[in-house]
Amino acid sequence: MSDPSPYIALALQTTCFAVNGDADARASRPRMAETIRRIGGQIAASKRFIGPDVRLVVLPEYFLTGFPMGEPTAVWVAKACLEPGGAEYRALGEVARAHDVFLAGNAYETDEHFPGLYFQCSFVIAPAGDVVLRYRRLVTLFGPSPYDVWDHYIAHYGLDGVFPVADTEIGRLAAIASEEILYPEIARAHAVRGAEVFVHSSSEIAAALPTPKNIAKQARAIENLAYIVSANSAGIEGIAIPKASTDASSKVIDFRGLVLAEAGYGESMAGYAEIDVGDLRRYRRRPGMPNILSRQPMHLWSQAYAGVDIQPRNTLLDGSGGVTVPTPAFYAQRQRAVIDKLADAGVI
Numbered sequence: 001m002s003d004p005s006p007y008i009a010l011a012l013q014t015t016c017f018a019v020n021g022d023a024d025a026r027a028s029r030p031r032m033a034e035t036i037r038r039i040g041g042q043i044a045a046s047k048r049f050i051g052p053d054v055r056l057v058v059l060p061e062y063f064l065t066g067f068p069m070g071e072p073t074a075v076w077v078a079k080a081c082l083e084p085g086g087a088e089y090r091a092l093g094e095v096a097r098a099h100d101v102f103l104a105g106n107a108y109e110t111d112e113h114f115p116g117l118y119f120q121c122s123f124v125i126a127p128a129g130d131v132v133l134r135y136r137r138l139v140t141l142f143g144p145s146p147y148d149v150w151d152h153y154i155a156h157y158g159l160d161g162v163f164p165v166a167d168t169e170i171g172r173l174a175a176i177a178s179e180e181i182l183y184p185e186i187a188r189a190h191a192v193r194g195a196e197v198f199v200h201s202s203s204e205i206a207a208a209l210p211t212p213k214n215i216a217k218q219a220r221a222i223e224n225l226a227y228i229v230s231a232n233s234a235g236i237e238g239i240a241i242p243k244a245s246t247d248a249s250s251k252v253i254d255f256r257g258l259v260l261a262e263a264g265y266g267e268s269m270a271g272y273a274e275i276d277v278g279d280l281r282r283y284r285r286r287p288g289m290p291n292i293l294s295r296q297p298m299h300l301w302s303q304a305y306a307g308v309d310i311q312p313r314n315t316l317l318d319g320s321g322g323v324t325v326p327t328p329a330f331y332a333q334r335q336r337a338v339i340d341k342l343a344d345a346g347v348i
Contacts, residue, residue: 003278004170007055009197010046011231011250011271013263014039014059016203018066018238019080028079032064032088039063040095046269047099055170056275058231059105060250061178061203062120064088066236068108068143070328073116081118082109084134093129100127102170104229106177106201108143113156116325117144117316122175122201124166133166137177138186139311142331148316149323163189171196171277178202181216181230184223191224191293196277200230206249214249222257225284225293227275234267255280256290311338 017035019028039059047054061067065080082088088107096103103125108118120143124133136146146153146162154162163186166173174195180186181200190198198220204213221228232250235243250271251262260273284293315334316324342348 003281006274006276006278007053007170008050008272009056009058009227009229009252009275010043010050010054010269011058011229011252011261011263012039012042012046012060013232013234013248013250013266013268013271014042014063015234015267016060016063016066016236016246018236019064020066020069020071021238022079025079028065029087033091035064036088036091036095040098042267042269043095043099043101043103046272047101049269050272054099054101054272056102056104056197056199056229057099058199058229059103059201060231060233061106061201062108063105063201063233064107066239067203069239072328073118073144073325076108077110077116077118080108082107082121084109084111084131089123089125089131090129093125093131096125096127097129102126102132102168102173104133104173104175104199104201106175113152114144114149114323116323117149119144119146120177122177122199124168124173124175124199126168132168133164133173133175135164135175135177136162137180138162139180139183141335144316144326147311147313150313152317152321152323160193163193165190165193165195167194171275171280173197173199176200176220176228178204179213181213181220184220187220187224187226188296191226192296192298195224195226196280197227197229197275198224200228202230203233203236203246204249205245206232206247211249214251217251217253218257218259221253221255223292225255225280225291227255227280228253229275231271232263234265255283310342 022028120137174190248265252273263271
């Protein structure tokens with residue numbers, strides 16, 4: 001296997017213009033199209049400044065729409081969710097093609113196998129314009145996930161479709177969605193499938209003090225000997241939450257856990273750095289204590305977790321196996337029940 005040439009990865013910190021206040025798709029879809037056009041211009045300008053070897057651009061979480069704030073599922077599907085292969089993905093493909101980059105981002109999307117639901121999807125689009133990686137967020141507090149329809153999802157996509165890794169000319173790419181950076185198992189499940197560069201689209205609170213997610217980013221890099229390219233929002237416009245609550249700290253972290261570059265507050269292309277996959281591969285093949293990935297006793301972990309059930313699966317499948325569309329109150333009620341179960345079992 002030949003190693004990719006070193007290249008630049010850019011965590012593009014750009015503002016999210018939320019669609020929550022839009023009445024319907026006639027208002028929200030033009031807003032999303034304008035966001036794509038604007039981001040295309042930002043990528044072009046950033047690449048002219050940084051240099052032609054920018055090959056990977058990571059965009060923030062839900063950069064086209066913001067996040068649902070109590071909207072019924074059907075309303076959010078209509079005005080905010082992308083259709084795989086639909087207009088927004090085609091437009092993003094044109095951006096990737098025009099600027100010769102792998103373009104990673106995160107959006108809400110529908111799935112023909114699960115009518116009435118949506119999933120939060122982290123994707124990678126190749127320079128040819130095609131989607132080469134589609135990862136659906138598994139752990140989410142206020143939205144559907146593949147785990148909620150687990151038996152049917154596995155039947156359609158298999159386990160490698162749950163933890164996809166794209167083998168590309170710039171290395172083997174995998175995605176971690178937002179808050180999932182806090183769950184070591186998700187990164188590890190991708191790493192044992194060969195992931196070398198994690199694209200992490202996020203929209204998170206940043207601060208001068210260490211935050212849980214920023215600590216976790218370095219931990220996931222160290223644990224898995226992998227690069228992490230993490231893009232945060234430059235604020236969210238159009239909702240009541242103060243804009244700068246989610247801003248700053250887009251960054252690139254190397255496989256030793258070193259922060260190579262980090263953006264401050266506001267829209268920024270400062271979070272860029274070189275990715276050297278060949279160096280990573282040499283490091284992964286080097287014996288010694290730092291080679292944490294080679295020292296994982298996976299059977300031990302599987303034994304430790306065996307029989308432990310915390311978050312239940314299939315909670316959006318009914319008794320006959322059909323899909324149930326949740327109400328906004330469903331998610332809080334489910335979490336309360338899980339907490340009560342853990343308390344009754346003496347775990348907490």
